[in-house]
Amino acid sequence: MSILDINKIRKDFPILDEKVNGRDLVYFDNAATTQKPTIVLEALSNYYGHYNANIHRGIHFLAEKATSAFEDSRTTIQKFLNAAHKEEIIFTYGTTDGINLVAQTYGRKFLKEGDEIIISTLEHHSNIVPWQMLCEEKGCVLKVIPIDDKGDLLLEEYEKMLSEKTKFVSVVHVSNALGTINDVKFIIDKAHAVGAKVLIDGAQASSHITIDVQELDTDFYAFSAHKLFGPTGMGVLYGKSDVLNAMPPYRGGGEMIKEVTFEKTTYNELPYKFEAGTPNIADVVAVKFAIDYINELGKENIAAYEDELLKYATEQLSEISGLRIVGQAKEKVSVVSFVLDGVHPQDVGVILDQQGVAVRTGHHCTQPLMNRLGLPGTSRASFAVYNTIQEIDKLVAGIHKVKKMVL
Amino acid sequence: MTINAIQDEIIEEFELFDDWEGKYEYIIDLGKKLPKLSDEFKTEDNIIKGCQSIVWLHAYKQDGKIHFEADSEAIIVKGLVSMLVKVMTNHTPEEIANADLYFIDKVGLASHLAQTRSNGLASMVKQMKAYGIAYQAND
Numbered sequence: 001m002s003i004l005d006i007n008k009i010r011k012d013f014p015i016l017d018e019k020v021n022g023r024d025l026v027y028f029d030n031a032a033t034t035q036k037p038t039i040v041l042e043a044l045s046n047y048y049g050h051y052n053a054n055i056h057r058g059i060h061f062l063a064e065k066a067t068s069a070f071e072d073s074r075t076t077i078q079k080f081l082n083a084a085h086k087e088e089i090i091f092t093y094g095t096t097d098g099i100n101l102v103a104q105t106y107g108r109k110f111l112k113e114g115d116e117i118i119i120s121t122l123e124h125h126s127n128i129v130p131w132q133m134l135c136e137e138k139g140c141v142l143k144v145i146p147i148d149d150k151g152d153l154l155l156e157e158y159e160k161m162l163s164e165k166t167k168f169v170s171v172v173h174v175s176n177a178l179g180t181i182n183d184v185k186f187i188i189d190k191a192h193a194v195g196a197k198v199l200i201d202g203a204q205a206s207s208h209i210t211i212d213v214q215e216l217d218t219d220f221y222a223f224s225a226h227k228l229f230g231p232t233g234m235g236v237l238y239g240k241s242d243v244l245n246a247m248p249p250y251r252g253g254g255e256m257i258k259e260v261t262f263e264k265t266t267y268n269e270l271p272y273k274f275e276a277g278t279p280n281i282a283d284v285v286a287v288k289f290a291i292d293y294i295n296e297l298g299k300e301n302i303a304a305y306e307d308e309l310l311k312y313a314t315e316q317l318s319e320i321s322g323l324r325i326v327g328q329a330k331e332k333v334s335v336v337s338f339v340l341d342g343v344h345p346q347d348v349g350v351i352l353d354q355q356g357v358a359v360r361t362g363h364h365c366t367q368p369l370m371n372r373l374g375l376p377g378t379s380r381a382s383f384a385v386y387n388t389i390q391e392i393d394k395l396v397a398g399i400h401k402v403k404k405m406v407l
Numbered sequence: 408m409t410i411n412a413i414q415d416e417i418i419e420e421f422e423l424f425d426d427w428e429g430k431y432e433y434i435i436d437l438g439k440k441l442p443k444l445s446d447e448f449k450t451e452d453n454i455i456k457g458c459q460s461i462v463w464l465h466a467y468k469q470d471g472k473i474h475f476e477a478d479s480e481a482i483i484v485k486g487l488v489s490m491l492v493k494v495m496t497n498h499t500p501e502e503i504a505n506a507d508l509y510f511i512d513k514v515g516l517a518s519h520l521a522q523t524r525s526n527g528l529a530s531m532v533k534q535m536k537a538y539g540i541a542y543q544a545n546d
Contacts, residue, residue, distance in 0.1 A: 021427065344481035346460045351483075354427045362459045376480065377459070405432055406482055 002305040004297060010386050012037040012293075023356025026391045031176050031204060031335055031382035032360055033226045037293050040229060043286040054278055056255065070281055073288040074271070080291050081221065081238050082212040087270040088244065090237040091284055095203040096126040098222030098237035099170065101274065102199055103130035105247040106220075107168065110197075113139035115167040118191075120145040120153055121372050122175040122182070125365045127201045131170060145171070147372065151178040151327040159190060166196040173205035177364040177380065178327025179310075179335030181209065188218050197243065203227055207384070208306060208333040210299050219243050225283065230290035234283035237274075244270050251276040302385045306334035309383040313392045320399055322407075326378050334383040337364075339375060340399065343406050348379040351402045357395055410502055413494045414510035421514040430515070431483065438486030444478035455530045460484050462527055466538040472497050473542055475535060487516065487528055495535050503539030508532060 010016050013035045018025045027035060047069070053062035055070050078086045092098040111117070117131050117140050135142050143166075145158045153171075169191040174181050188198045199220035202211060206223040213221050220243070225234040239247075249256055249267050253276035258266040267273050294302065313336050317323055322341035340348055349361035362377040363370045370377060381395055408416075424430040448465035455462040460481035467474055475496040479485040494510065495503055511517055511528070 344460050346481040347483050351431065354431065376461075405428070405435055 002301065002308060004301050004305055004385065006305070006386065006388060009297070010388075012039070013386050014038060014041070016386060020356040020358070021354050026357040026394050028381040028383060028387065028391070028395060029358045029360050030384040030387075031227070031380065033232065034207065034229050034384050035386070036231070037229055037290070039289045039293055040231065040286050043289040044231065044282050047282045047285050052282070055281055066281060066285070069285045069288075070279070073284045076288040076291050077236055080211070082214055083238055084214055085241050088238055088241050090239065090244070090271045090274045091279055092222070092235040092237050093233055093280070094224040094226070094235035095201060095222045098220075098235055099127055099199065099201065100130045101237055101250045102220050102222075102239075103134045105250050106197065106243065107131075107134040108138070109248055111138050111140050111167050114165065115140045116143055116161075116163070116165045117141070118143045118145060118158070118161055118166060118169045118171075118196075120171050120182070121147045121369055122151070122153065122172050122178065122180060123366065123368070124172065124176055124201065124203070125367070126203075127170055127172055128368065140167075141165075144368075147369075151175065151180045151329045153180075153182055155183065155186060158187065162190055162194045162196070164194060166191065166194050168199070169196050170199040170201065172201040172203075174202075174208065174333050175327070175329075175366075175369075176204045176335070177366045177369055177378065178329060178337055179332040179382075180327060180329035181205070181331035181333060184218070185216055188216055192217065204333065204335075207294070208303055213238050225287040225290065228290055229293060230287040231283035234280050234287055241270060244274070249273050249276070253277045255279075297385065305385055306383055309387055309389070309392065310334040310336065312389055313381065313383070313395070316392060316396045317399070320396065320403075322403065323399065326373060326375065335380060336382075337378040337380045339378050340402065343402060345377045345379045347406055348399070348402050351405060352395070352398045355394070355398045355401065357398045359395075410494055410498055410506045414508070417490060417494070417510050418513045434486035434490075435482050436486070437489040438479075438482040438484075441478070441485055441489040441492070442476070444476050448476065449478065455527050455534055459527075462488060462531060464531060464534055466535075468500075468542050472499055473503055473538055475538075477531075484528075488531060491528070491531055491535065500539045500542035504536050504543060506536070506539075
């Protein structure tokens with residue numbers, strides 16, 4: 001049994017009291033976005049209600065208070081990732097934004113025709129399309145690490161792909177569709193051995209796995225706040241300072257400049273070089289509270305409890321005849337994707353929704369992965385620390401009802 | 408029967424159901440009963456864009472009236488599509504182009520109309536009306 005008091009944790013998330021179609025909400029779409037604890041909601045309203053001001057330039061009281069809260073968040077995230085320097089933490093709008101930043105700055109400056117970029121079959125569209133756009137513009141070649149039928153990357157194939165032509169590797173830490181945890185340390189080390197830079201898409205990993213960017217030795221790590229109990233529209237790009245310094249700025253505007261004349265502009269230092277315009281101050285301020293909340297529960301405790309949920313759900317769902325779990329990787333986070341014989345995933349989603357159970361159905365923004373698996377899509381239940389065994393029982397009962405009604 | 412008369416009939420049928428289960432079982436049943444669309448009409452051009460499941464809509468004109476045939480991979484969508492076909496098929500292009508489909512709201516399925524991205528019912532209605540307008544122009 002978990003050392004966490006789950007009933008107490010549930011009280012921290014007001015949305016869990018909502019009724020959906022007259023039933024208690026069972027929220028199993030956490031891989032899409034997590035719900036927000038009261039302390040995060042209060043942080044947002046406190047900011048707007050008590051110290052809303054534009055940051056960095058103002059010399060008045062509110063501006064200083066807002067600036068220091070904003071920069072406190074950067075320090076909190078630095079510690080969360082164990083980054084060596086605070087200025088290595090760049091605020092973005094989300095994981096997608098961070099990946100685009102790297103493709104459009106590092107990629108456009110340092111990659112040229114014939115250079116190879118490696119991604120994997122497990123990627124979300126967000127970690128495919130920015131690289132395809134870059135390849136189209138620069139004439140680079142996109143290579144894709146294959147998977148086995150269980151959803152694990154074929155790392156020996158990856159090793160064969162690496163050569164002096166490999167200039168960039170961008171791989172997902174945890175698969176959003178299948179839950180596979182990739183051995184990113186191995187991927188990073190092998191890429192570095194041929195002189196390639198590496199980005200890890202941490203959108204799904206950040207809430208489940210302890211991340212140490214120095215130990216990983218990754219060049220970039222991107223994630224979104226809203227998947228770890230924080231607000232939407234706020235994300236983080238970690239980059240090694242020497243790599244970030246070598247990159248040209250991304251967007252032009254206020255804050256990212258040192259001096260502007262009509263003849264020439266000089267750019268600000270890290271991290272501000274990449275933070276043009278008034279940032280998403282309230283959401284940045286609030287993410288600190290989300291991370292503090294995670295730290296208070298303890299990431300290991302969260303992971304251990306989520307593993308219990310995953311194990312129970314896997315056992316229970318496996319017993320349903322005609323149900324097949326898609327994605328049985330050796331290491332998984334608390335995500336269960338499944339297909340039901342003779343039932344389209346959309347029908348599963350609609351009927352579960354009528355019973356108050358929220359799952360995601362479809363291709364999960366991983367169409368190439370679905371093609372590889374030969375599926376139009378799956379139904380996916382993804383668990384967070386506030387979910388319970390009883391809720392999984394409701395999912396199981398809900399699926400039995402789907403079968404009864406459709407088949 | 409006019410488009411509105413058929414709609415009123417459907418509304419009346421739905422009044423029999425007092426819970427979601429009965430309603431959805433009925434929709435699923437309609438989906439199962441909808442004749443399979445012949446493979447020759449399951450073309451790329453006949454796919455309604457914006458649906459999570461594939462929906463095909465085939466239209467043709469006969470004796471001044473438009474006829475619809477449709478199919479879907481997902482059974483609930485197929486049931487919804489079947490109701491739309493029942494309401495809209497075998498009417499003149501003018502009637503179809505000007506139809507006011509109030510039954511979807513009245514039977515408590517408006518949320519399906521709003522979720523354009525997931526089941527494309529709204530896209531389907533739009534496409535049916537587009538056929539109405541196109542066939543009017545051809546006349």
